Amino acid sequence: MQLQTSTWVETEEYLKRNNGIVVPIGSTEQHGPTGLIGTDAICPEVIAKAAGDEADILVAPTFSVGCAQHHMAFKGSMTLRPSTMIATIVDWVTSLRRHGFTRIYFLNGHGGNIATIEAAFSEIYADASLSGGEDPLVCKLRNWWELGEVMAFCKKTYGAAHGSHATPSEVAVTYFAYPEKLSNQELSPKIAPNGRFTDAADYRRNFPDGRIGSNPSLATVADGETLVRMAKKALIKEFEGFAAS
Numbered sequence: 001m002q003l004q005t006s007t008w009v010e011t012e013e014y015l016k017r018n019n020g021i022v023v024p025i026g027s028t029e030q031h032g033p034t035g036l037i038g039t040d041a042i043c044p045e046v047i048a049k050a051a052g053d054e055a056d057i058l059v060a061p062t063f064s065v066g067c068a069q070h071h072m073a074f075k076g077s078m079t080l081r082p083s084t085m086i087a088t089i090v091d092w093v094t095s096l097r098r099h100g101f102t103r104i105y106f107l108n109g110h111g112g113n114i115a116t117i118e119a120a121f122s123e124i125y126a127d128a129s130l131s132g133g134e135d136p137l138v139c140k141l142r143n144w145w146e147l148g149e150v151m152a153f154c155k156k157t158y159g160a161a162h163g164s165h166a167t168p169s170e171v172a173v174t175y176f177a178y179p180e181k182l183s184n185q186e187l188s189p190k191i192a193p194n195g196r197f198t199d200a201a202d203y204r205r206n207f208p209d210g211r212i213g214s215n216p217s218l219a220t221v222a223d224g225e226t227l228v229r230m231a232k233k234a235l236i237k238e239f240e241g242f243a244a245s
């Protein structure tokens with residue numbers, strides 16, 4: 001069930017049986033010369049939609065622009081400052097809370113969002129703490145690659161070529177969602193360099209084609225299908241436990 005394609009009447013009915021909602025959250029940033037700019041938003045969106053189609057889970061709109069300042073030297077990347085992102089997450093959660101949602105499950109697709117999402121949760125909890133009140137609201141963060149057997153599959157299938165940015169697993173999920181975007185282009189070097197970065201100029205200098213440690217040309221539509229199936233199954237189980245807690 002998708003919030004965007006539900007009516008308020010259906011949402012009111014849902015809230016009588018479930019106080020939980022999944023919010024896919026990602027980023028709009030370059031993913032190497034062959035990866036889609038929306039990869040980090042598309043992955044949690046596709047997995048959450050699959051879960052919402054199969055189980056009684058309401059899925060919010062995708063929070064699709066995140067913390068990506070370090071990707072800004074590549075065309076098409078968009079970013080929020082951490083402070084803007086915190087304020088926006090607080091407003092999204094406060095809107096949902098007003099309607100009675102008390103279990104907000106963020107399914108994340110971008111490692112660079114983690115610290116900021118956690119900071120937003122602290123902002124939200126601070127409201128009750130500082131006012132001396134109490135609120136049953138619980139926010140949860142889960143990265144999609146941590147779900148179920150996903151990481152074990154990535155290690156087994158891609159080994160050292162998985163890397164940490166523009167990984168074959170995330171690219172495979174986007175190929176499953178948009179098979180017409182499949183690229184067979186060979187990249188050079190096959191496996192991108194590893195390392196650290198600060199700002200956008202530093203990132204571009206260290207990782208000239210945008211990838212970090214990965215070989216996304218290993219990605220296939222079939223792998224994407226497997227990954228979505230594994231992640232969906234684990235998401236349904238975890239969300240149901242969380243919503244009932």
Ligand SMILES: [Zn+2]
Binds near residue numbers: 031040110166167
């Ligand atoms: Zn990514």
